[in-house]
Amino acid sequence: MASSLIIGQYVPEESVVHKLDPRTKIVMIFAFVIFVFFANNGWSYLWLTAFSIGAALSTKIKLRYIARGLKPVWFLIVFTFLLHLFVTREGDVLFDIIGFPIYTGALIQGVQISMRFFLLILVTSMLTLTTTPIEITDAIETLLHPLKKVKFPVHELALMMSISLRFIPTLMQETEKISKAQASRGVDFRTGPLKERIQAVVPLLVPLFVSAFKRAEELAMAMEARGYKGGEGRSKLRELEVRARDYLAVVVFILMIVGLFLLRDM
Amino acid sequence: MQENQIVFKNVSFRYQEDQPWVLKNVSFSIQSDEWVAILGHNGSGKSTIAKLMNGLLFPDQGEIFVHGIEVTPETIWDVRAKVGMVFQNPDNQFVGTTVRDDVAFGLENRGVDRLVMIKRIKESLEAVSMEDYLLHEPHRLSGGQKQRVAIAGVLAIQPDLIILDEATAMLDPRGRKEIISTVNNLRVETRVNLVTITHDLNEIVDADRVIVMNEGEVWIETSPRELFAKETELRTIGLDVPFVAKVTNRLKDTVEFSEQPLRQKELIDTLWTFHSQT
Numbered sequence: 001m002a003s004s005l006i007i008g009q010y011v012p013e014e015s016v017v018h019k020l021d022p023r024t025k026i027v028m029i030f031a032f033v034i035f036v037f038f039a040n041n042g043w044s045y046l047w048l049t050a051f052s053i054g055a056a057l058s059t060k061i062k063l064r065y066i067a068r069g070l071k072p073v074w075f076l077i078v079f080t081f082l083l084h085l086f087v088t089r090e091g092d093v094l095f096d097i098i099g100f101p102i103y104t105g106a107l108i109q110g111v112q113i114s115m116r117f118f119l120l121i122l123v124t125s126m127l128t129l130t131t132t133p134i135e136i137t138d139a140i141e142t143l144l145h146p147l148k149k150v151k152f153p154v155h156e157l158a159l160m161m162s163i164s165l166r167f168i169p170t171l172m173q174e175t176e177k178i179s180k181a182q183a184s185r186g187v188d189f190r191t192g193p194l195k196e197r198i199q200a201v202v203p204l205l206v207p208l209f210v211s212a213f214k215r216a217e218e219l220a221m222a223m224e225a226r227g228y229k230g231g232e233g234r235s236k237l238r239e240l241e242v243r244a245r246d247y248l249a250v251v252v253f254i255l256m257i258v259g260l261f262l263l264r265d266m
Numbered sequence: 267m268q269e270n271q272i273v274f275k276n277v278s279f280r281y282q283e284d285q286p287w288v289l290k291n292v293s294f295s296i297q298s299d300e301w302v303a304i305l306g307h308n309g310s311g312k313s314t315i316a317k318l319m320n321g322l323l324f325p326d327q328g329e330i331f332v333h334g335i336e337v338t339p340e341t342i343w344d345v346r347a348k349v350g351m352v353f354q355n356p357d358n359q360f361v362g363t364t365v366r367d368d369v370a371f372g373l374e375n376r377g378v379d380r381l382v383m384i385k386r387i388k389e390s391l392e393a394v395s396m397e398d399y400l401l402h403e404p405h406r407l408s409g410g411q412k413q414r415v416a417i418a419g420v421l422a423i424q425p426d427l428i429i430l431d432e433a434t435a436m437l438d439p440r441g442r443k444e445i446i447s448t449v450n451n452l453r454v455e456t457r458v459n460l461v462t463i464t465h466d467l468n469e470i471v472d473a474d475r476v477i478v479m480n481e482g483e484v485w486i487e488t489s490p491r492e493l494f495a496k497e498t499e500l501r502t503i504g505l506d507v508p509f510v511a512k513v514t515n516r517l518k519d520t521v522e523f524s525e526q527p528l529r530q531k532e533l534i535d536t537l538w539t540f541h542s543q544t
């Protein structure tokens with residue numbers, strides 16, 4: 001299941017969406033998340049769905065891949081739908097299912113809520129699908145930059161994120177190595193009662209933590225030796241650049257929002 | 267223009283009050299554009315010396331000067347601006363998410379302009395033959411490749427003093443030769459100091475001078491040639507001379523050496539010329 005879940009995975013492609021400035025993407029997706037709640041009738045939901053699918057198509061990532069990746073989420077969406085269907089009691093009774101009355105209001109609300117859920121998941125997953133984690137980090141750093149005035153440690157946060165990104169694969173490799181080493185000594189993580197399996201994780205975690213702390217200490221020293229003394233007076237190699245396509249994307253997005261509000265009143 | 271650029275004056279150091287001294291009354295000096303190798307067994311205090319040179323640690327007794335600046339908590343940033351250091355473990359000094367970002371790290375810290383940065387990153391990665399790996403993540407690199415990147419990171423900041431703390435330990439013999447000669451050429455061209463730290467006597471052959479550490483004390487300060495003759499003494503402090511030196515020292519009774527050969531070629535030349543004389 002873990003491997004089929006695509007939320008948080010980056011899929012490299014040569015598409016406009018990939019090339020957009022990560023800040024543009026973050027801001028637009030954030031706005032989308034808010035505007036989803038403004039949809040109030042069938043047409044407006046259809047409009048938003050069309051836009052999201054259009055956006056998904058323009059990433060050049062296969063829709064089938066995205067749909068398959070959202071499989072675990074489908075279950076949640078269906079579950080939310082059914083929950084609302086049976087629990088809400090508004091409007092007229094439409095029909096009965098084995099003694100349960102189904103109301104029109106329930107049907108409408110069920111569809112609405114699960115549509116929203118679907119749209120939110122689809123659009124937010126597009127951020128990570130088309131943007132590398134480091135780009136997201138850079139974008140967050142610049143977007144949060146104004147918070148520096150209130151002493152929010154923006155640079156430190158971004159550095160922390162990028163160092164975590166750098167060390168996650170290393171620590172994964174290490175976990176693998178330790179678990180193999182322990183398995184060769186007879187520790188069994190995979191079979192047996194749950195209690196024993198949990199106990200078997202201890203000899204995995206202890207060396208992992210010890211080595212992570214050692215790494216952290218050495219890394220801190222290496223960073224100091226390389227002249228790191230905080231965000232003051234630092235220059236940056238990776239530069240974010242707003243280009244024509246970003247303005248174009250924003251215009252398209254605004255037109256979509258205008259359309260949404262027109263459809264709302266229909 | 268021979269100046270004492272790095273000076274250790276009666277330096278003593280221990281990591282904690284209740285622990286034994288790691289360095290005991292260490293004194294030495296290194297001249298400008300000199301290549302000095304620091305040699306010693308495991309735990310003899312070599313890495314500690316390197317960290318003291320860079321203001322990562324401070325001496326409990328004695329003084330340290332780097333290019334005229336005394337290393338104190340107030341001057342560390344001036345000192346670190348001049349010193350480029352590569353540590354033993356290449357994995358734990360790789361800060362960036364890609365090769366390019368890692369080489370950039372030291373430059374970013376110094377506030378180097380972006381365009382200059384791009385140029386220097388390219389040049390220094392070329393110097394260590396890693397230009398094809400620009401966008402690789404560290405977990406897709408071998409240990410030796412990470413060491414090359416770390417060295418590129420040091421070259422990029424154009425330091426006055428380069429310290430390599432067993433930084434070539436993970437390279438194969440050919441790679442090591444390549445990297446060391448790259449760094450050495452740079453030293454000759456730009457007159458930087460080079461300090462290499464090792465416990466392998468094969469790696470000191472080209473150095474100007476060797477400082478041998480034993481149990482936290484300077485055991486001897488000498489040239490590689492003279493050191494190679496001290497095979498039996500070196501063995502008492504846990505160091506082994508290379509094959510060439512071993513052969514030479516066995517043959518000394520029968521063959522006349524004008525000077526201790528360092529390289530295989532020198533030994534062979536001495537041997538065949540000696541043979542032809544008799």
Ligand SMILES: Nc1ncnc2c1ncn2[C@@H]1O[C@H](COP(=O)(O)OP(=O)(O)OP(=O)(O)O)[C@@H](O)[C@H]1O
Nearest residue numbers: 281282288306307308309310311312313314315465
């Ligand atoms: N952070 C530390 N805290 C306490 N003791 C330390 C620390 N680092 C090193 N030591 C001790 O100081 C002594 C010298 O260590 P150092 O790392 O300088 O040796 P070294 O010559 O570099 O050895 P190696 O060849 O293994 O790298 C060792 O006895 C070691 O146990």
Ligand SMILES: [Mg+2]
Nearest residue numbers: 312313354431
């Ligand atoms: Mg060491």
